[in-house]
Amino acid sequence: MSVDPMAYEAQFFGFTPQTCMLRVYIAFQDYLFEMMLLVEGVMLKKLNSIPGCKMSPPQLRKCTEKFLLFMKEHFEKLFSxxxxxxxxxxxNIPKNVLLPEDRVQEQYPYSKEEFQALQDELQQLQQQCRAQAAAEQQLRAELEEQKAVKAELEKILQCFDGLENICREHGAGNFKESFALLTKSSKKLQDVLKDVEEKSKKMKLHDQLV
Incomplete structure (x- = not known):
């Protein structure tokens, strides 16, 4: 058998030529063995029909094996x-023949350095695509968070609108003005409470000194 890998032929045919030849060899060999068994069976019948024949089946088998060996040796020479x-x-595909899918290499030849540069550029583009996909995913997450915050703000605004309506129904005037006044009053109360706490601390400190 040939030791040439014949990879280009395997690409074209879909199988290696060596494999094809091996299958042909096995098929011919199997056919030869079958034919020898068939011939041996016919000869046994003929010998049994001949009166006084002294050849026994084991002797006939030895003759058949010798003939098979002779045929096998000649067959292998012919098969080679x-x-x-x-x-x-x-x-075999000649060296000057290109397969249809490889003709583009003839139209657009490139060196090993150019191929490596293309590989590097492709890897860089893949990294950029991954980074862009990650950034897009992060933006989507932020957008979902903004939607949730917007929904909460809308609920708060609805709550304020409801309070403003209640204030109007009870004659409290504008809710925003009332809320601003309430905030200012609360600030004053906090200042008064802070002043009281400071005076209380001073009085306690004075009592301790006395």
Missing amino acids: KMEEVLLQLVL
């Missing part, structure tokens, strides 16, 4: 020549 012809002429 047939394999050489088929691998060189039938299952």
Whole structure:
């Protein structure tokens, strides 16, 4: 069998030429064995029909094996020549022939350095795509968070609107003005409370000194 990998032929045919030749060899060999068994069976019938024949079946089997060995040796010589012809002429693609899917390489040739540069550029683009996808995912998460905050703000505004309506129904005037006045009053109360606490601390400190 040929030791040439014949990878280009395998790409074209879909199988390696060596595998094809091996299958042909096995098929011919199996057929030869079957034919020898068939011939042996016919000869046994003929010998049984001949009166006084002294050849026994074991002797006939030895003769059959010798003949099979002779045929096998000649078959292998013939097959070796047939394999050489088929691998060189039938299952061989000439060096100057390009497959249709490889013709683009002839139209747009490139060196090893150019191919490496393209590989580096492709890797860089892939990294940029991953970074862009991650940024897009982060923006989507922020957008979802903004939607949730907006929903909460809308609830608060609805609550204020309801309070303003209640204030109007009870004659409290504008809710915003009332709320501002309430905030200012609360601030004054906090200042008064703070002043009281400071005076209380001073009085306690004075009592302790006395």
